[in-house]
Amino acid sequence: xxxxxxxxxHDVADPVEMADFYNKSGADELVFYDITAxxxxxxxxxxxxKDTAAKIFIPLTVGGGISALSDFDxxxxxxxxxxxxxxxxxxxxxxIKEAALKYGDQCVVxxxxxxxxxxxxxxxxxxxxxxxxxxxxxxxxxGVSLGAGELVVNSIDTDGVKGGFDIEMLxxxxxxxxxxxxxxxxxxxxxDFAELFKNTGVSAGLAASVFHFKEADIKELKxxxxxxxxxxxx
Numbered sequence: 561x562x563x564x565x566x567x568x569x570h571d572v573a574d575p576v577e578m579a580d581f582y583n584k585s586g587a588d589e590l591v592f593y594d595i596t597a598x599x600x601x602x603x604x605x606x607x608x609x610k611d612t613a614a615k616i617f618i619p620l621t622v623g624g625g626i627s628a629l630s631d632f633d634x635x636x637x638x639x640x641x642x643x644x645x646x647x648x649x650x651x652x653x654x655x656i657k658e659a660a661l662k663y664g665d666q667c668v669v670x671x672x673x674x675x676x677x678x679x680x681x682x683x684x685x686x687x688x689x690x691x692x693x694x695x696x697x698x699x700x701x702x703g704v705s706l707g708a709g710e711l712v713v714n715s716i717d718t719d720g721v722k723g724g725f726d727i728e729m730l731x732x733x734x735x736x737x738x739x740x741x742x743x744x745x746x747x748x749x750x751x752d753f754a755e756l757f758k759n760t761g762v763s764a765g766l767a768a769s770v771f772h773f774k775e776a777d778i779k780e781l782k783x784x785x786x787x788x789x790x791x792x793x794x
Contacts, residue, residue: 573772576611582771583616586778588793590616591644591712591742591766593671594624606638613639621712623671627651632659636667644712646671647685650692650699653706660707670708672696674729675716681729688716696729697736704737711737712766715745720769722748725756734761742766750776750784757790 579590592612594605613620622635623644632643643663649656649670659668673684674696681696700711713733715726725746734741740763743756747767756765770776782792 575608576615578772579612580615582778583618585771586782586794587618587771588764589619589621591621591744592623592640593644606634609635609638609640621669623669627655629655629658629662632663632667636663642667642669642710644669644671646673649703650683650685650694653702656703656706656708660709665707665709668708669710669712670700670703671712671714672699672703673714673716674726674733676729681732684716688719697732700733700737704739708739710740710742712742712744715743718746719744721746722769724748724752725760725765727755727759730756730760730762740764748775750781753781753785754788754790757785758788 575592579592582590590612592609609622619641620639621642621644622640623646626632626635626643626645627648631648635643643659645655645659645668656668656670673688674681675684675688676682677691683692683694683696683699684690685692703711711733713730715729718724718726723746725743730741730743741761742764743760743762744766747753747765747770749770753765756762767776771778782794785792786794
């Protein structure tokens with residue numbers, strides 16, 4: 561599914577088929593979100609997850625509807641390498657600590673949906689519809705202190721716009737934490753990735769539209785980044 565600024569979401573393709581395509585296209589990792597699980601108050605689609613995990617041979621991060629330690633167990637047993645928690649951690653921050661202690665901090669990914677509001681970077685939930693009132697920088701710090709081994713930072717302001725990543729927001733967060741940060745939201749062309757890696761401390765760039773609609777080829781993107789002096793896995 562894909563939308564713009566977390567709105568107007570529509571079907572793109574079958575997730576299992578897309579996962580297989582990206583695995584063969586040179587993606588370093590696949591991030592799989594069941595984007596309506598939390599809003600609808602249900603658990604993640606485990607059948608789709610199992611089929612996806614069986615198709616790929618790259619790390620798989622999975623999120624959506626993760627609200628208890630038992631959810632981590634289910635997702636990991638379905639084939640995920642890492643579990644992404646968002647709304648569940650906002651409701652119960654200790655979930656991060658409990659999961660890190662049981663499965664290791666390398667397995668716990670804190671996903672944050674961030675948007676500018678009142679001159680600050682704020683954390684939103686329920687698919688970007690609800691302002692939690694939480695400061696994104698402070699929440700990132702707290703999540704890491706509790707045991708999150710990685711952050712996925714989704715910029716609602718740039719999501720699906722294809723005008724480039726949110727450099728200002730990403731820089732502020734990467735300068736505040738010591739764990740890897742994955743940037744999400746805004747990629748529209750290969751130059752956007754170069755700008756991201758040259759101007760922020762992120763460890764990776766996550767994109768959807770630009771790859772889903774074949775507007776960028778992963779192998780060609782990597783070659784371009786290498787030509788720009790950016791180290792990537794090939």
